[in-house]
Amino acid sequence: MTIPAGLPATVTIRDVGPRDGLQPEEPVPVAARVRLVEALIAAGLTHIEIAAFVSPKAVPAMAGAGEVFAAVGPREGLVRAALVPNARGAQLALEAGADELTVTISASEVYNERNVKMSTQESEGSIAEIARLADAAGVEVDAVISCAFGSPYEGEIAPVAIAALAGRLVDAGATSITYADTTGMATPRRVHEVLGAVSAGGVVGERPGLHLHDTRGTALVNAYAALQHGIDRFDTSVGGLGGSPFAHGAGGNLATEALVAMLDDLGVRTGIAIEPLIEAATIIEELVGRPVPSGVAHHGPRSRAYRS
Numbered sequence: 220m221t222i223p224a225g226l227p228a229t230v231t232i233r234d235v236g237p238r239d240g241l242q243p244e245e246p247v248p249v250a251a252r253v254r255l256v257e258a259l260i261a262a263g264l265t266h267i268e269i270a271a272f273v274s275p276k277a278v279p280a281m282a283g284a285g286e287v288f289a290a291v292g293p294r295e296g297l298v299r300a301a302l303v304p305n306a307r308g309a310q311l312a313l314e315a316g317a318d319e320l321t322v323t324i325s326a327s328e329v330y331n332e333r334n335v336k337m338s339t340q341e342s343e344g345s346i347a348e349i350a351r352l353a354d355a356a357g358v359e360v361d362a363v364i365s366c367a368f369g370s371p372y373e374g375e376i377a378p379v380a381i382a383a384l385a386g387r388l389v390d391a392g393a394t395s396i397t398y399a400d401t402t403g404m405a406t407p408r409r410v411h412e413v414l415g416a417v418s419a420g421g422v423v424g425e426r427p428g429l430h431l432h433d434t435r436g437t438a439l440v441n442a443y444a445a446l447q448h449g450i451d452r453f454d455t456s457v458g459g460l461g462g463s464p465f466a467h468g469a470g471g472n473l474a475t476e477a478l479v480a481m482l483d484d485l486g487v488r489t490g491i492a493i494e495p496l497i498e499a500a501t502i503i504e505e506l507v508g509r510p511v512p513s514g515v516a517h518h519g520p521r522s523r524a525y526r527s
């Protein structure tokens with residue numbers, strides 16, 4: 220089939236389920252987390268945020284991050300990302316062999332203070348320090364800008380301010396930028412405004428990605444709006460779990476299988492097989508002990524409706 224004009228032919232998906240999805244949950248054993256990662260790899264995911272190197276006291280569900288990395292091990296064609304909050308976390312992640320570090324900073328000053336107890340300026344300094352460590356190890360750093368599509372504290376944040384922050388992060392050594400809708404405030408209108416500003420600021424050359432949340436049921440339509448801007452990199456979470464335990468108003472992430480099902484239907488390649496991916500959603504459902512919020516996980520893709 221012909222891909223609608225303007226959409227990318229292929230999309231890279233980073234599944235953040237083992238980190239973002241499990242982080243706010245009751246801790247599950249390392250072996251179970253490894254099983255989830257293996258299921259995602261089996262489904263064709265080539266980019267997975269495997270764990271966060273954070274204080275196990277603050278985030279008990281991420282304890283044993285190094286063990287998860289050791290069990291999964293380096294593999295040809297697989298990017299194993301680690302979320303790191305500071306230089307100490309970066310050192311641990313690099314020692315564990317992470318292929319990519321993800322760091323977060325908020326476009327919202329208030330959110331940043333509440334989430335990481337630092338001003339955004341301090342966070343920028345911390346990211347520069349992390350980027351130096353990563354660069355010395357030959358590892359990429361993706362800076363995730365949270366609240367890029369709105370903040371529950373400040374409301375609208377000027378798109379030019381988001382683009383300016385992205386530019387400073389690239390100057391600080393970030394090798395890519397991901398724009399995150401942390402509290403589910405994005406709409407297609409806002410996606411067009413932010414990506415328009417980013418594109419005008421020239422930061423689009425850094426292959427921007429989007430991290431969407433489905434708090435208000437707009438995640439997929441926002442993804443479609445981003446595809447129209449040529450965005451070909453998305454963060455999603457298998458089963459649609461996740462959301463920061465510290466973020467007021469956070470809902471689940473866009474489900475990986477929801478995005479893959481839509482992209483399959485559009486003829487946009489992901490390299491991910493939908494049915495094995497739904498198997499992985501079943502695993503995360505087992506791990507958290509309740510049904511996942513994703514409709515595609517329960518009903519399958521559209522094609523299943525006429526096959527059975």
Ligand code: MG
Nearest residue numbers: 239461462472
């Ligand atoms: Mg998230």
